[in-house]
Amino acid sequence: MKPPSLDRIQEYIWRICSFEQRVPGSENERLTAEYLRELLESFGYEDIREQSFSIYGWNPTECVVKVIEPVQKTIEAAVFPYSNSTSIKSELVRLNHADDQSVEKTEGKIGLVPWGPHLYLSPMRSYFLAHRQGLAALLVAAPDEGDLRKVVVVEVGGEMQLPLISISREDAEELQKIGEDSEVILEIATSVERDESATSQNLEVVIEGTDDSAHQVIVGAHYDAFFKGAADNAASAAIVLELARLAKEYVDDGGTFNRTVRFLFFGAEECGSTSYYYWINGSRSYVERHSDIIENTVAMLSLDSVGFDAPNYIASTLDLMDFARSLKVSMINKPKIVHYGPPAYGSDHWFFELSGVPTIYGVSFPSPHYHT
Structure with a gap:
């Protein structure tokens, strides 16, 4: 495969960030999903699978704080x-x-x-x-x-x-x-839209493997966000987009993958439920609906909150720890990388991990850009 294009990744990030406040169930989250679909089609994918699921929709439409006195x-x-x-x-x-x-x-x-x-x-x-x-x-x-x-x-x-x-x-x-x-006297006005029957969606494209094994690999990131969400999580979604583009170009040029690779874009990660697990709704829905895929998945890579100057953590389940540590960073100014395991809850790897799937979770933390 060819190396990734940083220019393309930046272009994806800018475009995703144009859908500001793409909170789960909102019109901007839906428009972001449409943009991802259009991009995947432009890469040559014909079978773009969309999975809708029910969520609790919460969408802020107004927040005004005024100082009245003195x-x-x-x-x-x-x-x-x-x-x-x-x-x-x-x-x-x-x-x-x-x-x-x-x-x-x-x-x-x-x-x-x-x-x-x-x-x-x-x-x-x-x-x-x-x-x-x-x-x-x-x-x-x-x-x-x-x-x-x-x-x-x-x-x-x-x-x-x-x-x-x-x-x-x-x-x-x-x-x-x-x-x-x-x-000091303040005047505050807030307005939010709530919808207990709102929906979000996951998008998926697949590169079929060529060997006889049923084993599969999943690479994913969520695309919903508070505010512009450049680091959390447009940057991660852009990386997965670029990997999907390169993989499709590689197979179209005659290359092959031994194992089937699935590229997933999850909706409603930030919120979308009033239960204890209010977040990671898209990945949870995917795991619940695709037990056959989960059974055959040998590795799941989840990216969240990346692309800024902060310690880079790679959390792996024990069966992937040696593999994760063997990966090399191909950068002149190599970032600080900290390995640990197993991954805790917090992003879209979690329900895969709970289902027994070997996982690697990549995140940069802490940062002032988290949830912005």
């Missing part, structure tokens, strides 16, 4: 997944982690809190504390400087009881400074 200012903001629609006008207060009994001081007000030290858990802890203190809404400052918003899914087993809203670190610092001299 100045007038509109703050760029974004709601965390599963926040509800609301309209609030109230005083801004700092959320006090040291005093979770201060209900009388915070009831009905709008809280402000830094992101916290833990990427996943800190906003969740702040949400539950805000709920106990009776806040009407909570603003969470993004952890890094720059015009950046970020979200994670708070595991509440359904919709949140109060809106959780991300703002930039700089705007949070400005609000704090204003609040040192006077009372």
